[in-house]
Amino acid sequence: MDFLMSGLAACGACLFTNPLEVVKTRMQLQGELQAPGTYRRHYRNVFHAFITIGKVDGLAALQKGLAPALLYQFLMNGIRLGTYGLAEAGGCLHTAEGTLSPVRSAAAGALAGVMGAYLGSPIYMVKTHLQAQAATEIAVGHQYNHQIFPPQSWKVALVAAMVSGIAVVLAMTPFDVVSTRLYNQPTDAQGKGLMYRGLLDALLQTARIEGIWGMYKGIGASYFRLGPHTILSLFFWDQLRTLYYMYTK
Numbered sequence: 001m002d003f004l005m006s007g008l009a010a011c012g013a014c015l016f017t018n019p020l021e022v023v024k025t026r027m028q029l030q031g032e033l034q035a036p037g038t039y040r041r042h043y044r045n046v047f048h049a050f051i052t053i054g055k056v057d058g059l060a061a062l063q064k065g066l067a068p069a070l071l072y073q074f075l076m077n078g079i080r081l082g083t084y085g086l087a088e089a090g091g092c093l094h095t096a097e098g099t100l101s102p103v104r105s106a107a108a109g110a111l112a113g114v115m116g117a118y119l120g121s122p123i124y125m126v127k128t129h130l131q132a133q134a135a136t137e138i139a140v141g142h143q144y145n146h147q148i149f150p151p152q153s154w155k156v157a158l159v160a161a162m163v164s165g166i167a168v169v170l171a172m173t174p175f176d177v178v179s180t181r182l183y184n185q186p187t188d189a190q191g192k193g194l195m196y197r198g199l200l201d202a203l204l205q206t207a208r209i210e211g212i213w214g215m216y217k218g219i220g221a222s223y224f225r226l227g228p229h230t231i232l233s234l235f236f237w238d239q240l241r242t243l244y245y246m247y248t249k
Contacts, residue, residue, distance in 0.1 A: 011073050012166070014066075014070055015070075015167055018065070022131045023053070025132055027043050029140040030042065030043055030141075031140075043140075056137060056138050057134055057135055064133060068123050068127040072127055075120045076116040076119070077116065080112045080117075083111070084108055084112045130144075133146070169219060174203065174216065177218065178202040178203055178215075181202055182202055
């Protein structure tokens with residue numbers, strides 16, 4: 001469960017931080033092996049880079065490399081945090097007296113980090129190639145013309161649906177947990193709930209007593225239930241829309 005929860009949490013954060021990864025990648029490649037002042041600076045600072053990329057490449061370019069970025073985050077952080085969690089649960093971080101050992105904790109963290117980085121490195125390379133792709137007038141670094149899927153391919157819709165499935169599960173699981181508990185709580189003779197006064201009260205009680213992870217109980221089952229449903233729904237919607245426009249034009 002540590003692998004799954006940490007991986008999904010990292011994917012949720014990646015949806016918001018990936019545009020910064022795109023900007024970072026391009027600014028780091030700008031002026032590669034060229035003396036200062038001998039090359040044109042397409043990106044003067046972070047904010048200028050955001051505006052330039054959005055204006056020239058389009059706003060969607062700020063999410064370039066999102067699919068490998070999500071896979072990388074899920075794999076790397078799932079292995080890194082999950083392995084550390086297993087070491088902690090197995091008692092490997094404590095001494096014979098039961099106290100937490102800083103040396104063992106540091107060693108476990110370093111080993112987990114190395115494993116995650118090593119296994120995630122090939123995916124990170126693909127992500128970097130995709131995020132560096134830009135229009136000729138603002139291109140920096142070597143340009144790999146990778147094209148994962150052909151235009152209008154059903155695979156594009158499938159990948160997009162998989163990504164949206166992760167976002168939906170991360171956003172909706174706390175409300176799903178609360179709705180399950182509200183429906184299942186005992187009631188008095190008047191039908192009034194005995195444990196929760198309403199949605200907000202259930203959210204606050206769960207977060208206060210069980211912590212943030214308590215609001216994500218069953219997230220694995222939620223994804224395996226909601227994920228395929230979201231994927232198939234969006235996939236079939238896209239294909240039906242394509243067929244409709246194909247035969248009505």
